[in-house]
Amino acid sequence: MNAFLKNREIWLLAAILLLIGLISTRYGAFASPRNLANVFNDTSILMILALGQMVVILTRSIDLSMASNLAFTGMVVAMINAAYPAVPVPLLMLIAAGVGLTLGAVNGALVWKLGIPSIVVTLGTLTIYRGATFVISGGAWVNADKMSPAFIGLQRAQMLGIPLLSWIALAVIASFFVLLTRTPLGRSLYAIGVNPTASVYAGIDVGRTKFVAFCISGLVAGICGYLWVSRYVIASVEIANGYELNIIAACVIGGISIAGGIGSVGGAVLGALFLGIISSALPLVNISPFWQMAISGSAIILAVVLNARGERRQGRIILKKAEAI
């Protein structure tokens, strides 16, 4: 199984290299390290979000509210910054993390304590969080001229020639890798996805672990709220509208099974990179950006079809699953 998983990532990596190769035949400078670092930086936020979503998907749940959480949190920190420019940015990041975590915990608590299916809960909070963003801002935008230089500049600050945003992404990737492969919580997340019934007998608190998964995705969405707003220097009700599907798409392309239990940090990162490369390359090779949706849609379908062998095997065990319950 492990070899199979690694294999999938190698395939994805090969697809990405092929993509880069194809693009550089038309536009040679695309493959330069400088530019690739830029693409990585542009994709950082999507990668971080995809990792948060993956943790939830592993437990057979889904978080549709991440983009709304991001918009709400981004608006909160942008408004604080506009009103009190003296508040230090690290504190704002902490606030963003806290707000995001709280919203994630609300999702998690509803799933855990009331046993409402996560797709229903997050469908509800998707609209509620987005509406709340409108309520706190009154529909107004927070523009670049209202944000303090430190607020905008922090993630652009360079460290060893690489923007801080990329470093944050790397740190998040590393911590998710440790979380999922080196901690009991990581094991539990996979176990629940593979077989919730067996997990209960193995002494895993399924509801609580799902709650924690939603807290993690909320935390991540909150941090990305600050990153998004300071990167695109605008906070509005519309930011990241519909982005939850890009996040899930990145996970799907990365080979994370929507049926739970299958997926890796590398897969999520590569899936996000794949989408990021497409979106940054299209304008370069003179294809209108209107193609972007159709291309990523085809990529998703292709990825699912390619993953089908692994998924189908899981689907067919349903006979045994029926016996077990």
Added chain:
Amino acid sequence: MSATEAPHGRHIPDRLDRPLRSALFSWEALLIAVAVTIFAVNSFASPYFLDPWSLSDLTFNFTEKALIALAMALLIISGEIDLSVAAIIALASTMMGMAVQFGVGTPGLVAIGIGVGLACGAFNGLLVTRLGLPSIVVTIGTMSLFRGVAFIILGDQAYKGYPESFAFFGQGYVWWVVSFELVLFLVAAVIYYVILHRTSFGRRVFAIGNNPVAAQFSGVRVERIKFILFCLTGLMSGIAAVLITSRLGSTRPSIAQGYELEVITMVVLGGVSILGGAGSIPGVVLAALIMGLVTFGLGLLNVPGIVMSIFIGLLLMLVIALPIVWRRLMKERLA
């Protein structure tokens, strides 16, 4: 153990399901109570509400989405889902717009709209049933694909110039204030009621949603029925595309953006279990009416659309949470 979730809809029923299904009656009673309350609040909140024309306008708030919700209810009961319905509308509308440029008349436009919808639904159905893929993922993919094609064709343009007779579908009235859309919806609701609750096909849909394996072994052709359900959802999206395009009189690639979530909200609010196996058409019709009442009432009070969505979201979670909390309380009392 709390109800575990099978995101691709393979739901194995447990003992908890029985009280839920027998409580279906009270679910619809609950929805009726909610609807009546909102109706009463609306009529007190605004003097313009209780006017035949404004009540007629109200129906436009939900008929198009509710038409899709009827088919989506069957699909979700069978344990699948279709997230691409809004994208199908965009693609069908774009194709109709293209046809207009070639001078196709009204009957041709309607045929194209419905045909494209049906074809898209069949495409979803093939991917899900032939390849055995989870529908939530497939339709996220086709959602981007269908709307992407609309974007490729249209770019940032808009198609206009629909023939005058075409406007009837979205703007016409059959009798005084009763719109064509409303009549179409009511007829469709009756048809879907009969299909789901009065035919063996409907029974099979429930059987598949409750236990696909058992259904398969009892001789139900699971894959074929699922394929038909995807086609139906596509068909209804095509019909909705005709109505919306006719009402707006133009096509943009961003048409019907976000409709898929509203349709699913209607279905879930109507008491259809997102895990499959339970639900009813009257519930979905009531839920559609409630959503129409809420958005229209808040609109009369000049509440912005985005704030309305808070109420819809809260309503959804409240109504879903109520029976669960109720059941838990009853269980504790019995224990």
